[in-house]
Amino acid sequence: MVIICVVTLTACNSDFKKADNGGYEYKIIPGKGGKQLVYGNSIEFHLKQIYKNRELDTVWGDTRDYMPRILTMDSGNIPPAFLNAFRNAANGDSIVLRLPTDSAYKLPGQEMLSFLKPGGYIYTTIKIINVFEEKYQADSVSRAELRANGLKMYNKQLVEFEEKIARNKTQIEADSKVISAWLDRNNIKYIKGKWGTFIAVHEEGTGKKIAFNDVAGVYYTGKTLDSGKVFNSNLDPKFNNPDMYEVTMSRLGAVMPGWTDALMELREGAKATIYIPSSLAYGTKGFLPQIKPNANIVFDIEVRKVITEDRALEIVSENRRKYEDGQKKIDTLKK
Secondary structure (H helix, E strand, O other): OOOOOOOOOOOOOOOOEEOOOOOOEEEEEOOOOOOEOOOOOEEEEEEEEEEEOOOOEEEEEEHHHOOOEEEEOOOOOOOHHHHHHHHOOEOOOEEEEEEEHHHHOOOOOOOOOOOOOOOOEEEEEEEEEEEEOOHHHHHHHHHHHHHHHHHHHHHHHHHHHHHHHHOOHHHHHHHHHHHHHHHHHOOOOOEEOOOOOEEEEEEOOOOOEOOOOEEEEEEEEEEEOOOOOEEEEOOOHHHOOOOOEEEEOOOOOOOOHHHHHHHOOOEOOOEEEEEEOHHHOOOOOOEOOOEOOOOOEEEEEEEEEEEEHHHHHHHHHHHHHHHHHHHHHHHHHHO
């Protein structure tokens, strides 16, 4: 789904320019004459989501309720339609984008929300609050924001996430009957996660228990409950996926809910098999052709590493700084 966001709608209905593509229009509300943005900068910003038509004026979300975001200004992080606007903005400016819902319906892969109707507008305002030339500087600010606001952000996301899970209660209960019957037939003992994932622990592990602000490094093999057919693994070379999979626990929705549910019950060094109801996995769409709609799935997992998210970001920053310092030395020698 295209990310659509905003801060205020002051004078939002005039002086818009066409973005490069995607049906977007944009305008820039000047700040205090800060430094012009350059491709490759890391940008700290707030954003807010608003949908507006004749009957509705709906706020979808506001990062001021959580914490600022930091992204690198490049084509991998900023949608192409937004990049032209960013290139014309400076530190302290606000970028207001708007997209007619008529155009939004035409965007490939766009998942439309039920209240979006033709004739309305999706507004996106991005308030730039800081710009960093070096990525490790942005990393340092990210860690500080995480320390100050991480728990507040997680708790707010958790409420929204659990409301979404509750809406699938009927399907989860139906899946649970199937899974529990299968486990009973096979004499498998288990515990259950808060949201309904079944967890058969083979080895408890001796390290720290996984918390909301940790990053867990996991090796896994995934298969379907009904057929036992393996559909993915980072242990089997044929899947060409050899790296340990790192799960940032605070990013709810970054992995399927069943994984988050199970990992919160485990600790470093644990080995377990987790049985995930379809609504906590791939849901009604499945992941065809390997996984059918409403399929219950199974993962054999081993938690190899647990570190705090702050430490994980610190490691990334240290490695990035070493790389950037090395590149500077190479550039100096070339001169």
